[in-house]
Amino acid sequence: MKTLKYCFLIGLSIMMYNCKEKQKELVVEVYETSATGNKLTRVTDFQVADSIATIKLLPNNKYQTITGFGGAFTESSAYLLNKLSKKNRDTILKAYFAKDGARYSLTRTHMNSCDFSLTNYSYTPVEGDINLEHFTIQEDKDDLIPMIKDAMAVSEDGFKIFASPWSAAPWMKDNNKWVGGKLLPKYYDTWALFFSKYVDAYKEEGIEIWGFTVENEPHGNGNNWESMHFSPKEMTDFVQFHLGPKLEADGKGDKIILGYDQNRAGLKEWVDEMFRDEASSKYFHGTAIHWYESTYDYMPEALQYAHAKAPNKYLIETEGCVDSEIPVWQDDAWYWKKEATDWGWDWAPEHQKHLHPKYAPVNRYATDIIGCLNNWVDGWVDWNMVLDRQGGPNWFENWCVAPVIVDPDADEVYFTPLYYVMAHFSKYIRPGAAVIGLENSDKSLMVTAATNPDGSTAVVIFNETETPRKINLTLNEKTVEISIGAKALQTIVIPN
Known part of the structure; x- marks a missing residue:
């Protein structure tokens, strides 16, 4: 009997030990x-x-608390989706937005045209229309708006969308051109009204705009496609004295305003000016950044500085892509090889060439997103969701790569490895995560x-x-x- 009791106790001890070990796994x-x-x-x-x-x-x-991950709705992407079969169009939208897809939660679109539009266009076509009585988003109704609305229908969780202008209509600018130049001060109020009108027009289409960046790439882009230049002081003054008060007066003070919206190396001078005092800081909800300064350096010091300057504000990567490349079709291995080159490979000044070596696209995406998350960035937004085999359409022929490449003539779709890299973050790190x-x-x-x-x-x-x-x-x-x-x-x- 003693032996039986002893064996029982030994067995019980082993079970408890195994259970404890399992709990530790x-x-x-x-x-x-x-x-x-x-x-x-x-x-x-x-x-x-x-x-x-x-x-x-x-x-x-x-x-930091995560705002989201995602990509951009562009006219080029929307146009291509409309050229595909319904089956392939639905497949792509579900892959980006459905619960069993990448679950994109933060997205961008353009106000007026950008380089990834079919042509130049403006919502303010009538010159001298300072009250914007002829404001119209008709140009967006064939392609862009249907893509956004279909994505909304697919997404169970919903997603935020912010909008960025590349340029005001030429008649509002000092050079009267789409490319380069500055907004004439006499049109600052008109341009602020433009943002308010845009919110209303999209709301009528059933699309709620979460916020804006003030200007895409205010340094310009080498005078190649739509751009409009601001200095840090000019942008801050425009937001503090025109855009912020206008949105507030029109009952849109909850709309997010992100300043800067260009490469990280310029962050210090911009955040110093944007958050120069309480009056300017009031209207800036955060800072927008791009990644085109380098193919490998995610510039942690600049990110840390921007966070320290405005620790309670957003810090969002609003655009990054494999630029200056025609997409490689149906060849996953290329995306893992250090063969891609960016704009700086040919065009960067000599003292900056070291920032632009050849790189593997997968590596660039993965290291940049992880590097950003480890340095206070709370959102990361890719550029075009869909491009064709040429890397367009793009009216300036500024070819780039997207995570999804399509051949509309053959009705074929290629999910590049970049799609899966984005999904590693967007699918599993959700808005509100810490x-x-x-x-x-x-x-x-x-x-x-x-x-x-x-x-x-x-x-x-x-x-x-x-x-x-x-x-x-x-x-x-x-x-x-x-x-x-x-x-x-x-x-x-x-x-x-």
């Missing part, structure tokens, strides 16, 4: 995109790896993490090396051992 779901062919693929069998990285999550160290701290023993891996409003945690790891890594991941004293392949991006989801 972290339950995770792992999704991977890799050079070997995974495309946001659920991974359950992990590679053998000699090298071990230890990643410890620090959920009590909370940083970026959290972590300790990472392997500096060759880039890692970021966020806790979602539903209590789940998403960890994104990028391994651009040729060597797989074993990962020891710990959260709240629970641990799991997994691995990440060579040249791979993983999102690890830890349920609540």
Whole structure:
């Protein structure tokens, strides 16, 4: 009898030990995109790896709150969707916005035309119409508005949309041209009214505008396509004395205003001016940035400075893409190779050439988004959602790459690896998530993490090396051992 009792106690102890050990194991779901062919693929069998990285999550160290991830509605993308079969059009919209797709939550569009329009156009076609009595968004009704409304119908969660002007109509500018020049001071009030009218016009179409950037690329773009120049002081004065008060007076004071909207190297002088005092800061809700300053440097010092200057304001990456490239069609391997070049490869001044080496598009996206999240950026928006095999249409022939490339004549669709890179973030790090701290023993891996409003945690790891890594991941004293392949991006989801 004593022997039986003893055996029972031993068995009970073993069960309790095993149970305790199980409780210590972290339950995770792992999704991977890799050079070997995974495309946001659920991974359950992990590679053998000699090298071990230890990643410890620090959920009590909370940083910025996520606004969202997504891409831009452009006339070019909308036009191409309208040329595809209904099946392919629906497939693309669901891939971007549906619950089982990328779940885009933050989007952009253009006011008046931009380079990714079919031609130059304005909502204010009548010269001297200072009260904008002839304001019309008719140009957007064939392609752009239907794309936005169809995306809204697909999205269960909804998404924010902000709008950016590339230029006022030439008649409002000192050079009377689409390209370059400045807004004439006598039209500052008219231009502020333009934003208010736009909100009303889109609302009539059933589209709620969340906010604006004041001007796309106020430094200009080398005088190539639609642009309108502002100095930091000119933009700040326009917002403080015209745009902000106008939106407020028209009952639109809740609309978000983001200043700057160009490359990160210029951040310091812009945020210093935008947030120069309480009166100017009142109307700026945050800062918009682009990534075209470098193919590899995400400029953490500039991002840190912008956050420190306005710690309670938005800091959103509003545009980034593989520029100055004709898309490579149906060749996933190219997107993982360091063969792409950007505008700076040919055109950057000599003292800036080092910022523009050849790069792998997947690497650029993954490292920039993770680098941004680890330096206070709360939203990241890609450029065109859809382009054709030429990298257009673009009236200036400024060819670029989009995550989804289509051949409208053959009615074919190519989801490039860039689509899956974007989905690693947009699908699993949701609006309202808090970026959290972590300790990472392997500096060759880039890692970021966020806790979602539903209590789940998403960890994104990028391994651009040729060597797989074993990962020891710990959260709240629970641990799991997994691995990440060579040249791979993983999102690890830890349920609540």
